Amino acid sequence: MRVLIIGASGFIGRYVSHRLVNAAGHTVFSSCNSRPPVDDGASWHPLEITDAAALDALFTVARPDAVVHLAAMADVGTAERNPETAAAVNATATEAIASLCERDGSRLVFMSTEYVFDGQNGPYRENDPPAPTTQYGRTKFDAEQAVASLASNWSILRTSIVYGWPAPARRNFVPMLVERLREGEPHHAPTNVYRSPVYVAHLVDGIVRLVEADDIGIHHVAGSDWVTMYEFAVKVAQKFGLDPDLVIPLTDPTDDRLGLDCTRTMADLGLPHPGLDDGLAAMRAAAPGR
Ligand SMILES: NC(=O)c1ccc[n+]([C@@H]2O[C@H](COP(=O)([O-])OP(=O)(O)OC[C@H]3O[C@@H](n4cnc5c(N)ncnc54)[C@H](OP(=O)(O)O)[C@@H]3O)[C@@H](O)[C@H]2O)c1
Structure with missing residues (x-):
């Protein structure tokens, strides 16, 4: 094709x-x-x-x-x-x-x-x-x-929201967060902003x-976990072996409940529907230089 x-x-x-x-x-x-x-x-x-x-x-x-x-x-x-x-x-x-x-x-x-x-x-x-x-x-x-x-x-x-390793000199939420937590810096994350990270x-x-x-x-097509950005950041810390206590909960001025229910598409396309555990594990395994 x-x-x-x-x-x-x-x-x-x-x-x-x-x-x-x-x-x-x-x-x-x-x-x-x-x-x-x-x-x-x-x-x-x-x-x-x-x-x-x-x-x-x-x-x-x-x-x-x-x-x-x-x-x-x-x-x-x-x-x-x-x-x-x-x-x-x-x-x-x-x-x-x-x-x-x-x-x-x-x-x-x-x-x-x-x-x-x-x-x-x-x-x-x-x-x-x-x-x-x-x-x-x-x-x-x-x-x-x-x-x-x-x-x-x-x-x-x-x-x-899509996460993964970006091209050199480009940015993506998860690698930026990992770098920040590795340096011992806190990350403030909203408990009322929802996404389905993939x-x-x-x-x-x-x-x-x-x-x-x-x-x-x-x-x-998105991840199977519908989570707050706070939960997402805590999960990233856990999966990358970093301190989840560095993730500080905050409340955004406005509730934001985006995120996608993918049940029908995944069934139609016959695809598995991985969540954060599988996605972050796959990302770690694909780290540049490994
Ligand atoms: N990343 C996410 O979390 C996310 C979530 C939902 C939907 N999406 C959708 O997924 C698609 C790709 O997103 P991405 O994160 O990969 O974005 P990205 O990294 O910003 O890439 C955008 C692409 O569009 C090209 N582009 C931008 N303006 C252009 C123009 N005027 N003429 C020709 N090419 C142009 C860029 O080319 P150059 O870089 O070479 O300039 C680049 O290839 C977008 O349609 C976005 O709406 C992304």
Whole structure:
């Protein structure tokens, strides 16, 4: 299968590109923007997704059977501060990608987020009504609607907070927390902010399954534990052999109950549904330099 990964240079994209390159039977085309290509055996192409002509040209070169679209302004605060760019990158460019997939008969797997929900009543199921409250969430929901209306063969995959080893000089919550606790510094974590953390390699299992199976619709792929960020941080301390007492509980000004119920998707895709114990153990085992 010819697979085009848009946003392959990002945190999740690097793992998707590496996995598909090493899976039998795929020819992989990967896009990057500000970051240089990775030497993983994919064919790498610089791409600015708001450039419609450049997108068209990449589709012409790749002739993809399937497209995994991960490129986004993925930081909630950055999207809030740059609402127009967030809309152009997250929503308008996704419309263009969905239209190209429809034109070329390509399957589209679009990466979305729990932020399409309002955080009042998680964990959310696949058919719960979205009601985004942030610019990031609104632009991703606009993108979801474009995917579902413009493409014929599409999957939307929503996830929650993703943890794992990032590229050198990049950041991820778990490695940052581990470093902090190792230095004996306290970490304050809210007891009223809920997520369903997922280890990046487990998320990639779901992404790859959706590339290979024509399972049209909305899917939730996240960890099986719905926890507060305080519980998450304590679990990280325990699993990495660090002092959990350095994690200090605090109450956020507003309750935030995001997180995803993935029961239906995991059954539909026939995938195991690992939680924090398995995810953090797998992450430790994959530590760079081990
Ligand atoms: N990480 C999470 O916890 C999480 C949770 C829920 C959903 N998601 C979703 O998962 C996807 C990937 O997230 P991530 O954490 O891997 O994000 P990331 O590390 O910030 O990577 C974003 C990717 O998008 C590319 N990109 C950004 N703006 C672009 C533009 N204007 N033109 C072309 N490419 C552009 C980046 O390219 P360069 O880096 O080369 O510039 C990079 O490859 C996003 O759609 C995000 O909404 C992530």
